[in-house]
Amino acid sequence: MKKLIILFFFTVAGGLHEVAAQCAMCRTTLENNFSNGHAGIAAGINTGILYLLCIPYLAVGILGYLWYKSSRNGGKELTDSITAG
Incomplete structure (x- = not known):
């Protein structure tokens, strides 16, 4: 599980340089605002x-983790009931 989390982290961190690319309209607006001295925008x-x-990645990750924990607990309860029965 730790290897999966580390792989996910490096995949997301490695793709952050591509996040700087915006659509043409956003880029034009940002360039105009920046050249006019409005860097905060x-x-x-x-x-x-x-x-x-x-x-969205965070939401899917949390739901996946909860599903994983729920399925592990359900499987443990099933094996406990089979061995006790």
């Missing part, structure tokens, strides 16, 4: 993009 949009990227 660009940072906010980039943070929003990272937020939108991470939330």
Whole structure:
């Protein structure tokens, strides 16, 4: 399980440099705002993009972990009931 978590972390961390690429309209807006001295807007949009990227993976990861723990506990209860019966 630890190997899977480490692999997932490095996969996500390795793909973060590609997150900086935005659509053409966003890129144009950010370049215009940055050239006009509004660098905070660009940072906010980039943070929003990272937020939108991470939330679905985090949700799927949490659900997968809960499902894994639930299936392990269910299997243990099943084997306990078979050996006790």
